[in-house]
Amino acid sequence: MTQQAQQEAREAPGGARADAILDAAELVFASSGYEGAALREIAERAGVAQGLIHYHFGNKARLFEKMVARRSGQINAARAERLAHLRAEGALHLEEIVEALFRPTIETGLELAEDGGGFARILVSMANSNDPLARDMTETYYDPIAHDYIAALQEAEPGLGRADAVWAYMFAIGVGMTMMAKTGRPKRLSDGLCDDGDADAMLARIVPFICGGVRALVTT
Amino acid sequence: MTQQAQQEAREAPGGARADAILDAAELVFASSGYEGAALREIAERAGVAQGLIHYHFGNKARLFEKMVARRSGQINAARAERLAHLRAEGALHLEEIVEALFRPTIETGLELAEDGGGFARILVSMANSNDPLARDMTETYYDPIAHDYIAALQEAEPGLGRADAVWAYMFAIGVGMTMMAKTGRPKRLSDGLCDDGDADAMLARIVPFICGGVRALVTT
DNA sequence: GGCAACTGACTGATCGTCCAGTCAAACTCA
DNA sequence: TGAGTTTGACTGGACGATCAGTCAGTTGCC
Numbered sequence: 001m002t003q004q005a006q007q008e009a010r011e012a013p014g015g016a017r018a019d020a021i022l023d024a025a026e027l028v029f030a031s032s033g034y035e036g037a038a039l040r041e042i043a044e045r046a047g048v049a050q051g052l053i054h055y056h057f058g059n060k061a062r063l064f065e066k067m068v069a070r071r072s073g074q075i076n077a078a079r080a081e082r083l084a085h086l087r088a089e090g091a092l093h094l095e096e097i098v099e100a101l102f103r104p105t106i107e108t109g110l111e112l113a114e115d116g117g118g119f120a121r122i123l124v125s126m127a128n129s130n131d132p133l134a135r136d137m138t139e140t141y142y143d144p145i146a147h148d149y150i151a152a153l154q155e156a157e158p159g160l161g162r163a164d165a166v167w168a169y170m171f172a173i174g175v176g177m178t179m180m181a182k183t184g185r186p187k188r189l190s191d192g193l194c195d196d197g198d199a200d201a202m203l204a205r206i207v208p209f210i211c212g213g214v215r216a217l218v219t220t
Numbered sequence: 221m222t223q224q225a226q227q228e229a230r231e232a233p234g235g236a237r238a239d240a241i242l243d244a245a246e247l248v249f250a251s252s253g254y255e256g257a258a259l260r261e262i263a264e265r266a267g268v269a270q271g272l273i274h275y276h277f278g279n280k281a282r283l284f285e286k287m288v289a290r291r292s293g294q295i296n297a298a299r300a301e302r303l304a305h306l307r308a309e310g311a312l313h314l315e316e317i318v319e320a321l322f323r324p325t326i327e328t329g330l331e332l333a334e335d336g337g338g339f340a341r342i343l344v345s346m347a348n349s350n351d352p353l354a355r356d357m358t359e360t361y362y363d364p365i366a367h368d369y370i371a372a373l374q375e376a377e378p379g380l381g382r383a384d385a386v387w388a389y390m391f392a393i394g395v396g397m398t399m400m401a402k403t404g405r406p407k408r409l410s411d412g413l414c415d416d417g418d419a420d421a422m423l424a425r426i427v428p429f430i431c432g433g434v435r436a437l438v439t440t
Numbered sequence: 441g442g443c444a445a446c447t448g449a450c451t452g453a454t455c456g457t458c459c460a461g462t463c464a465a466a467c468t469c470a
Numbered sequence: 471t472g473a474g475t476t477t478g479a480c481t482g483g484a485c486g487a488t489c490a491g492t493c494a495g496t497t498g499c500c
Contacts, residue, residue, distance in 0.1 A: 033254075033255055034253075034256075035252070035255035121348070121350075125345065125348065127401070127403070128348065128397060129401075129403070130341075130401070130402065130403045130404065131251075135403065135404075138403075138405065139408065143405075143408065147409065150409065162410065163410055163413045164425065167406065167414055167422075168429065169409070170398045170405065170406050170409075170414075171398055171425075171426065171429050173398065174394040174395045174396070174398035175391045175394045176394070177348060177394050177397060178390045178391055178393065181347070181348040181349075181350070183347070183348065183358075184355075185390065186386055186390050188363065189367065189370065190386040193383045194383050194386050194387055202387075205387045205437060206391065208436045208437060209388065209391050210433060211436060212433045212434070212436025213395075213428075213429035213432045213433035213436075214429070214432070215432055216428045216431060216432025216433075217425065
């Protein structure tokens, strides 16, 4: 163990065990929901004693928040970077904006997918919940980047009003949920034709769908 | 009490107390989720002893299912009726189909809204879940009507392929979730400009958005 | 009197949380 | 350097609360 590693192992909650807990928490929260998730199961999956969760995170709510914060930071950094990159290249195009909005979520969400879902499903339940914990976290971690993308929509489509841009963003997020929830329903409804496990194939439909929807809201 | 009413009160679970339990279950499941909901709270809100829930419904899962079945029956009957009415009038138009798809859900969902949400939020969590209970119920109560509307989409837009029609339906449902979840986020993101409590105002944006999206998937 | 509706105290399991204690590494000072 | 002290990650059993579910008993209408 290097001195650097020792130093990191000391910092709470940034050590390897704390990360293992966050990884396990992601799996269990995703498959069981917040209320349904048992801290004992998280501890077991992380290969850690039950008490260690409270040592590092205090309580269940703070564990949930730290878990969301970690992954959300990655997602929204990638979103911001992609948007900045598009701006640097010149005029914004609607298709590129929508692609930039969803690809980081897909890739981060499916990365850890096991039985299918992973972190993305946590986002879905957070987005559709209105309890104070979920609302505060959405406000903290996702509202700032939302404002950026709403502004980008208006830049790309100058005829789009402010209210329409906000609605368009909300609708776009709603469409993205279809993809992230990974329920298997598209396959069932289409006799195997559609697969919500294939992120690229889905994105190929989602992007034109949303762009068509946005342009339909533009008052010309 | 009429003989008819007495007869209904006899059938389990069809009596007035059973209905009161279902009403209370709707409220509690909506605000706390399936795992978070406590049968004791449901009994208390219904003004009924805890044991009566098990007398009428057996267990928590069956109570949940009966509750969903009751309201879903109303929603999907209205959906089917509206679609049949459109067909009877002649050629199907995309805007009318989308309107027919959502209005019954909105009206049934907001009808019982108290702190905001009601049954609609249960639908949202069901649609985005992949646990066996939610999947089976979605399959039983919502897949049949989904097939009808997917077929209607293809009739209204002949250039729309089968896979595209299924995706379009899924995306449309995703957009509808935005509206049904009633998180208050649109208002927050727009400084009060957008209100997700105003179903009619939302539907006025959702319908053109979805229609624009669907038409963007049509291969011409 | 019979039967279905209904009650509420109860059970065992499981939950989040707590805490006394272990242990190895880091630090202190002669 | 090395014995004594301190630190902090970590353990695992115990706690009270609460959960879904059970059941013997009561009620009220035919």
